[in-house]
Every structure is written in structure tokens, then in C-alpha cells.
Amino acid sequence: MNNAKTNDLIHAVRNALTEEMRGKYSDEVIRCWLEPTRMGTIDRPDGYACVKRDCGDQMAFSFMVKDDRISDVRFQTNGCINAIAAGNSGAEMAMGKTVGEAMVITGRDILNVLGGLPEESLHCAEHTVETLRQALRNYLEFKNIPWRYDR
Template sequence: GDTMTIFLKMKDNKIVDARFVTDGCMTTIVAGSMACELAIGRTIKDAYKISDEVILESLDGLPEESTHCALLASNTLKETLADYLSCKNEPWRRPYRKK
């Protein structure tokens, strides 16, 4: 299946930049791009609210067979936020985290 990784730049508990890489199809690229665009300027708490439904709505929908791409983008963003919080609270864990 498709994979995605999102990278966040934080300042004062706000997302100031978001980028991603994926090995997915064009629809996955579009969903990842929208997830990053929606995240910029938000706090971590607000970024957690970016669901697959929010991404789909922002894109004016996707073909039925491609809606899973929005779910991948949303889940990846939430995993990245959780990883950030984990490393922020315990920075010594950063080199030891699972890849």
C-alpha cells in the first residue's frame, strides 16, 4: 500500500511549515498536500481536528475509490503530531524511536 511521511516545523506551539513525501498515486499527493496546507498556522490541538472528512471537504471530494488517500493523509498527520509531542516531552527518546 501507499505510505506517507509528514514533516512539521513548529514555532511557539504552532505549525509554521508542513511538508510530506509519499510513494502513492496522484490522489495521495493531493491529499497529503491538502493536509499540510490545512495544518500550517494551526496549534497542535487544532491540527488534530484535521480528519479525512475535513480533507475531502477541502478538496471538494475525491472519487469514491480514492477516499482512502484522505484517510492516509489524516492519519499520518496525527501520527506526526503524536511523535512531535513524544519527542518534545522526552527529547532523549528521539534517537531511539521506531522508524
């Protein structure tokens, strides 16, 4: 979708939401939910992790590294609007960063980009960061293993 259509859709959804719901979700949360730019998987990623929470929400991150920078990053979740928005924002923030730079992304950073989340969903930002960091650690642990060079 182009930006004008996306913005029209965001505003249409926002207008359809009840007054209470409009106060909960920023335009950025709605954008990330309706049109996540980083949702998906990567075949044979350089780094991968999947974290399942006690509540049943699951999130996965996979990414590729080229010239010491994250060249592609994708996430998947079975979670709600907040989990999708947080996962997408975390992936967008990691894109183009070094592994070290991505490692210091925080839940607060994600909340700031999103304009906040409802109180009961703040854990979605932490779940995103936890999963991203596990994927980054997976990359660091295995990056020098010979079977990784068969690409």
C-alpha cells in the same frame, strides 16, 4: 509558477482528460497534484511519521513548531494523484495551526477542500489524517526530551 500559468496548466490538463476523468477530479485536486505547495521533507523535524498501507502506498509528514504553532509542514508520498492531493491539502490545512487544532483535522475536511475524490480513493484522505496524527503524537511524545533542545 504564477497563478495565471498554474490556472492555464490546470485547464490544459483538464481539457486533455477524457470526459470520464473530468468528472472525477476537481480543479483543486489537479492543482495540488501538478503544483503541490507542501511536498518535501524537513531536516531534523519536531514531529515525524511515515505510514505504509497494505496497498503499498506510503505517506510521511514532518513539521516544525514555533511559538506553539506549526511553522512548517511537509509531506511525501509514493501514491497516486489522489494521495498527492490529499497529502498536500492536509499539510496546507495544518500550517499555522496549534498541534491540538491540527489533531482534529478529519478526512472529511480534506475531501471538502478538494471537492471530493473518486470513491475508490477516499482512503487517501484517511491515510493523510492517520499519518499527520502520528506525526503530531510523535511531537507530543518527544517534545520535552533534552536532546531536542540542541537546535
